[in-house]
Amino acid sequence: MSVAKTIRIVAAVIRDGQGRVLLVRKRGAAVWQQPGGKRDADDRDDLHTLARELHEELGCVMQHEGARWLGRFSAPAANEPGHVVEAEVYEVTANGPFVAQAEIEGVCWVVPAMLGDLPIARLSREFILPLLVASPGNGS
Numbered sequence: 001m002s003v004a005k006t007i008r009i010v011a012a013v014i015r016d017g018q019g020r021v022l023l024v025r026k027r028g029a030a031v032w033q034q035p036g037g038k039r040d041a042d043d044r045d046d047l048h049t050l051a052r053e054l055h056e057e058l059g060c061v062m063q064h065e066g067a068r069w070l071g072r073f074s075a076p077a078a079n080e081p082g083h084v085v086e087a088e089v090y091e092v093t094a095n096g097p098f099v100a101q102a103e104i105e106g107v108c109w110v111v112p113a114m115l116g117d118l119p120i121a122r123l124s125r126e127f128i129l130p131l132l133v134a135s136p137g138n139g140s
C-alpha cells in the first residue's frame, strides 16, 4: 500500500481591483497555481514564508498588514506525483509590479468565475478559486 506524502506550503491569493486573481506557472510545469511555496527552516511564520516566496517568484513586496487567513486546503500535488499538498492560504496585498522571476515561467490574472479550460492545479481549481467566487474581494 502506498501512502501519499504531504508537502506543506503557504500560498497566496492576490486580487486586483476587478476581482481577478494572480496565478503563476513554474518553469517546466504544465499547470497554473497560487504563488507561494514551502517553509524554510529560518522562516519566522507563515507570512514570513509568503513574503519571501512572493519576492522570489514575482519581485513584489508583500504587506503583512491586512493579511487574511482563508483556510487550510489539500489536494494532489501538481508537480510531484504521489504527493499531497497541504496549503495554508492567505489573501494578501502586495506592491507590484508582478514580474516572473527565475523559477517562474508565467504570470496571469484569472476571473475565478470564468476559468474556462485553463490548466490549473487542483488545489486552486477545486478549493481556492471556488471560495473566491463565493466571496468576491473588496474591490469587486
Ligand SMILES: Nc1nc2c([nH]c(=O)n2[C@H]2C[C@H](O)[C@@H](COP(=O)(O)OP(=O)(O)OP(=O)(O)O)O2)c(=O)[nH]1
Residues within 6 Å of the ligand: 007, 009, 011, 033, 034, 035, 036, 037, 038, 039, 075, 076, 077, 078, 079, 080, 085, 121, 122, 123, 124
Ligand atoms: N506554490 C504552490 N504549490 C502548489 C500549489 N498547488 C499545488 O499542487 N502545489 C504543489 C506544486 C509542487 O508539487 C508543491 C510544492 O510547491 P513549490 O514548488 O511551489 O514549492 P517551493 O517553491 O518551495 O519548492 P522548491 O521547488 O523550491 O523546493 O506543491 C499552489 O497553489 N501553490
